Amino acid sequence: MTGVLDAAYRLKVFRRIGLIAPQLPHRIAYAGYQLVKWGPGFPAAVAAAAARFPKQKAIVDDLGELTWAELRDEVNQLSHALKERGVEPGDSIALLARNHRYIVTAMVAIMQVGARVLLLNTMASGSQLTELATREGAKFIILDEEFLKVAEKVDRDQLLLAWSDGDQDVPTLAEISKGQSTKQPPKPSRRGSVVIFTSGTTGLPKGAKREEPEGLDPLVAFFGAIPYRGNRTMVLAAPLFHSWGLINFGFGLSTAPTYVLRRRFKPEQVLQDIEEHQAEALVVVPLMMQRLVDADPELVKKTDVSSLRITAVSGSALAGELATQYMDTFTDSVYNFYGATETGWVTVASPKDLREAPGTAGRPPWHTTVRILKDGKEVPQGETGTIYVANDMPFGGYTDGNTKEFAEDLMSTGDLGHFDEDGRLFVSGRDDDMIVSGGENVFPRELEDALIKHEDIADVVVTGIDDKDWGQALAAYVVVKNGASLEHDDIVAYAKEHVARFAVPRKTKFLDELPRNPTGKVMKRELPDFD
Template sequence: MKVVRRIGMLRPVPPHRLLGAGIQLAKWGPGLPSGVHSAAARFPGQAAIVDEAGEITWSELSAEVNRFTQALKDRGVEPGDSIAVLARNHRHMIVAIVAIMQVGARVLLLNTMASRSQLAELAEREDASCVIVDQEFLDVAQDVDRSTIVLGWADADAPADLPTVSGLARGLSAKAHPKPSRHGQIIIFTSGTTGLPKGARREEPKDLRPLIAFFGAIPYRGRSTIVIAAPLFHSWGLLNFAFNLSTVPTYVLRRRFDPEQVLRDVEQHRAEALVVVPLMMQRMVDADPDVIARTDVSSLRITASSGSALGGDLANRYMDLFTDSVYNFYGATETGWVTIAGPRDLREAPGTAGVPPFRTTVKVLDPDGREVPQGETGVIHVGNDMPFGGYTDGNSKAFADGLMNTGDVGHFDENGRLFVSGRDDDMVISGGENVFPRELEDALVEHPDISDVVVTGIDDERFGQVLAAYVVVREGSSLSEEDVAAYAKGRVARFAVPARTMFLDELPRNPTGKVMKRDLPAFEQ
């Protein structure tokens, strides 16, 4: 009840508005359509989204969703059809996603780094009847049937023969739509760091228990302003958008991340929350010191982070510079959340993934499925109220003891905090010793002259495998391979010291911050 009160679900509103919100929830059940329309019923005149097109209220957003739902129906979209969406963070993306759900169709959320061949193959594999893309991605959509393309964000010079989300909706009725014969579904494509992305079906919550778990761990409040910098096509950005609909916030969205602009947005809108991936935190820490000094971000109570590993002491450096606000979410598209680390956890135990939230079971198991003692390393397994619907190819994740295998390895400390060593398949056996790249990455990223680093295992005739580091040196600094090895020797075990180091101008990362390892250059033998 305390959590429900904090997020504003018990906030007094006129009876007719409360009734309207209740009708939407009863009609649609927990999910995006009920969230948008309930917010419009409760606080119609409040700003829903502030983006580069300006401001749109909840009432206006609800009406636009209904109009575009009618446009989709007019184009022949039926329950069960698939529609691909390749877009950045803006209102037209939100309108499209919610409208597709209202039709009862499947939303295929594509990574903005999708290649031309990936988009064409995924659209064909998932049988997409319509492809909604921002104008900037038209080159990527060249191999897609042009008659199926609808523009999300369109500039003034957009091709005249292509319809837009806003153009198709213009002039249509904003009347509410009946519940479709089947429930809409969201397919989020995994990162694809090593191959073609897999489509993961995310089931919407059946009740309010997942919201209680989420808001019990991250202290969002009702009707606050939230800057969502993390991409909405990714499960972390979408989760924060979807769950916070119940709090009726104002979302600040921008199509591209700029650390200094984010700081200005927080100041201008007195934002209480910021949703990011760890790479964004790193870039905010590295932003122009003058901008940081003159920008007031004291309103920031929550910096919600997820999407990739939170390396080294980044959380504490961020909090020292801004506010004690970091809540790091460890999970995945398939698992939902596993653990969440708040500011106190990160201060007391830097590098921890945190503790399991409400109604979440996490166990560390050995290869035979037996739970290992506290402090010992094993494979992390989880169970929670965020159901995974399986991959679109019919496969699913492995389970043991009724819990989903995350594919990560880690251990619990004496305080019940989880620490993640890395991916199970990332483990390197060097001279008979088991070592995970994450340990060396966390050590090297603390070097004052290193701005970015990733570590992998490479074959070695003598030791079988050794660790190799790809390092990005800060501007104005210089390092040698010997310097990197010498720094590591004082901080990691002998077998974790990098045998090889390659210096790059930048690491090939996707929008969520994960390194695309397939794009790393190979070391010469």
């Protein structure tokens, strides 16, 4: 009976997202051929979408529009260009770019030649970029022109420009692709892959390998929980280098949508895009939701966003009041996705869940198991413990060979939480010192290590605090050396030179000494509160 119900559920979801829909036979056949040839993944999905809907808009960005056929051709041209430059299956290519057509063509082309995409955070420091490129053996670094300064210590011959306003001595993707064949290259000897990096605020970011799932069940789980429909417009505001933006792009390919991508998040632009393109879906992180809620009331009032059925949000804790404020301001469309780079999804909260139980992380999607464990044993409903999960999105481990903690077949999220009596999950926080700031995982250690090297700082400890704009932020308690004088702005300026921007402290408190116990550990409960 379970098999019959599963089959019926799959059919229902596939129909909604357009995988089962009337089409010209030759287009369906070619799309199926691509899936069989390449297996699930970006190359097959782009080729299949181009076969089914060649004239439909695939991307709208700051440069204009691309159809699916045009996107496919650009991907194929770049694939040939990369091969001509010596890129082989198994090679690694780092990608440091904002949301636009070139990050899409680069990701798909790199995978199409069987190489690894190393997706770097646009807030990475120069030292992080250099060390990551060396550690991961990056053959090339594709980056937007604005990040050339970050890459100033990288060999110029390793660089290729994605977005460029011209007048640079580094070749662009458009230039190296010009004149190349638009025919799809042969299937490589190994499949391409994607590596997403952790925020790296405890040291060098760790690379998390995402394995391509077998079969289509992950699509059923994702789209069963968040009701996307086929051939609709998605305003993808969450960054594509982030796992949340990437999963919506990657899974979205199967629905052959129109993606609206902008290099910079601007509330007025987002609202204009929703109205102009009659967008059904908006993909954001909580900070973006807050900025939309805080947008000019007159602009909100005169902009028609009634087409918006889905506001998919993830990346950091979502305050219950933010979800209701957003839905009161716009539409009842918020779907809060709780998960992580390593775990994939854990739970999803629907608009109904968020109305009835503000602050909930929601319920496990189809074929997803979530348990609350303490000391290896499942705790009773309502009791807090560590959240463990199993789903159809395999984690390939970190590039350094390590992996997450498992209990039987369940992966630890590292978070604490509990289920309520209606089966909704509530997340209490991390079981370590990590905070999530603006959608990024942030640890105090890296900032501590950087600040203690300041010539005028004698001692320092960093903690997490609540922050209206970023959800959470870092705050520093600093002891200055005798005779020295420092202000908060001095600390910020120094931090910006040595850590990623999301690890820069939002507040600083200067103390005569830190409360340490005999073993040298800081007794954080004795630290004074921030105002």
